[in-house]
Amino acid sequence: MIQSPPLRFLRELFTPVGPPTPLLGQARRRWVRLLPYAVAVVFVAILLPVTGTVLVREYGLDTGLAVVLAFLQAGPLFFAVRRPLLAWAVVLAADVVGAAALLGVPARAEHPWPWPPMEIIGMLLLMLAVGLRERPRTLVAVWTLTFAASVALRSVAPGRSSAVWVALVVIGGVLMLLGGALRGRGDARRALAEQETISEAERARRTLLEERARIARELHDVVAHHMSVITVQADSAPYRIAGLPPGASEEFAAIASTARESLTEMRRLLGVLRSEDTGEEPGGERAPQPGVSRIPQLVEATVRSGQPVELTVGPEVAAATTALPQAVDLSAYRIVQEALANAVRHAPGARTRVSVSVSAESLMVLVVNDAVAEPDAPLESSGTGHGLVGMRERVRLVGGSLDTGPLPEGGYRVAARLPFTGHD
Incomplete structure (x- = not known):
C-alpha cells in the first residue's frame, strides 16, 4: 500500500526506536536494571486506586467510567518500561477522554481541569520514559501533541480550565530534555566502548600479522x-x-x-x-640469522645492561648445535631474546635464569625471572603484546608448546619446547 509523504513521515515519527528492550536494560548493575520495574509497580499501585477514588468522590464521575479511566490512565505504566511511546499514546488518549467526560459533571473551582493532579503525575513519568528511549524529533512531536491537547481542551471550556496544564507542559518538556540527554550520554558511552573493543581486536590482529x-x-x-x-x-x-x-x-x-x-x-x-x-627497505635483513650458539653473547649483553642473568647450557647442546634444524635454532634464540627483553622492561634488576637443554626429540628453553624488588621499579607497566605473540607463533611454526605466566611467589616464567620434527 502506497502512503503519502505526510503519512509516511508521521509513521516514522511515532515508530518506536529498536526492539522493546527494558529501560536501563544495558546497565551493568542489576539493581539499576530492575529500577524501572520497581518505579512502575509503585506508581501503578498508588495512582490506580487514587485516580478511581478522586474521579468518583471529588469530581462526581460515574463509578464504572471512573474505574475504566483509572485503568487506562495508570495501567499503561506497567508496559512503559519496554514501550514508553505506546504507553504515552494510550494515556494521553485516556486523559483526553477523561477531560471530556468531566465536562458532564458540575464544575468546582478547587478541582483542576482538564488534567487532574494524578493524571499529571502519570503523564510526567511517561514523558521522562519517552525521553530516555526515543529520538529527539519524536520527543518534539510528543511535547507538541501534549501542548496541543491542553490548549484545545482549554479553548473548549475556558471557564473550567486552570493553569495546572502549564505545569504539565513545562515540567514535561524539561523531563524529556533530561531523559534525552541521559540517553545520548549512554549511547555515546556504549558506542565508545564498542569502538574500543573493535580497536583492541584490530590491534591484536595487526600485532599477530606483524609478528608472522x-x-x-x-x-x-x-x-x-x-x-x-x-x-x-x-x-x-x-x-x-x-x-x-x-x-x-x-x-x-x-x-x-x-x-x-x-x-x-x-x-x-x-x-x-x-x-x-x-617501513623496511627491500634490501634489509640480509645478515646471517642467529641461533642457539649466540645465546651466551645475548646473555652477556643483557648483563652489561645491569640485569643479573645466569645461563645454564647443557653439555649436549654444544654437540647438537650444528645438527639443530634451522627453524628450531632461530626460534630458540628469538624466544630467549624476547624473554630477556621483557625481564629488563618489566622486572629491571631482578635475578633472571636462562636454561637451554636438549632431549632426544626436542630443544627446551626456560627463562625465569624473580619478582622485582620495588613495586614501582618496572620501566614499563604494560606492553604491546608483540613479544608473547611472537613467541607463540614461533613455537606453533615448529609444532612445539609454550608455557608462560606469573609465578606464585612473584616473577615470570617462559618455557618452550621446540621439537626437531614439526607437525601440523
Whole structure:
C-alpha cells in the first residue's frame, strides 16, 4: 500500500526506536536494571486506586467510567518500561477522554481541569520514559501533541480550565530534555566502548600479522639455504655421478629449474613482506640469522645492561648445535631474546635464569625471572603484546608448546619446547 509523504513521515515519527528492550536494560548493575520495574509497580499501585477514588468522590464521575479511566490512565505504566511511546499514546488518549467526560459533571473551582493532579503525575513519568528511549524529533512531536491537547481542551471550556496544564507542559518538556540527554550520554558511552573493543581486536590482529611477517622474513634465509642446496645438487649431479641415463639427467635438470623458480617466487613474496607498509627497505635483513650458539653473547649483553642473568647450557647442546634444524635454532634464540627483553622492561634488576637443554626429540628453553624488588621499579607497566605473540607463533611454526605466566611467589616464567620434527 502506497502512503503519502505526510503519512509516511508521521509513521516514522511515532515508530518506536529498536526492539522493546527494558529501560536501563544495558546497565551493568542489576539493581539499576530492575529500577524501572520497581518505579512502575509503585506508581501503578498508588495512582490506580487514587485516580478511581478522586474521579468518583471529588469530581462526581460515574463509578464504572471512573474505574475504566483509572485503568487506562495508570495501567499503561506497567508496559512503559519496554514501550514508553505506546504507553504515552494510550494515556494521553485516556486523559483526553477523561477531560471530556468531566465536562458532564458540575464544575468546582478547587478541582483542576482538564488534567487532574494524578493524571499529571502519570503523564510526567511517561514523558521522562519517552525521553530516555526515543529520538529527539519524536520527543518534539510528543511535547507538541501534549501542548496541543491542553490548549484545545482549554479553548473548549475556558471557564473550567486552570493553569495546572502549564505545569504539565513545562515540567514535561524539561523531563524529556533530561531523559534525552541521559540517553545520548549512554549511547555515546556504549558506542565508545564498542569502538574500543573493535580497536583492541584490530590491534591484536595487526600485532599477530606483524609478528608472522617478521618470522616469515627471518625464515626466508633458512628456506633459501635449503632450496639453494637442492639447486646446486641437482645441477651438479650429472657431473658428480658417472653413467647417468639421459632421462635421469633431464629429471635432475627439471628439479634444478623448479628449485630456481621457487627461489624466485619466494623472493617476490619476501619483497611484499618488506614493502613500504612495513617501513623496511627491500634490501634489509640480509645478515646471517642467529641461533642457539649466540645465546651466551645475548646473555652477556643483557648483563652489561645491569640485569643479573645466569645461563645454564647443557653439555649436549654444544654437540647438537650444528645438527639443530634451522627453524628450531632461530626460534630458540628469538624466544630467549624476547624473554630477556621483557625481564629488563618489566622486572629491571631482578635475578633472571636462562636454561637451554636438549632431549632426544626436542630443544627446551626456560627463562625465569624473580619478582622485582620495588613495586614501582618496572620501566614499563604494560606492553604491546608483540613479544608473547611472537613467541607463540614461533613455537606453533615448529609444532612445539609454550608455557608462560606469573609465578606464585612473584616473577615470570617462559618455557618452550621446540621439537626437531614439526607437525601440523
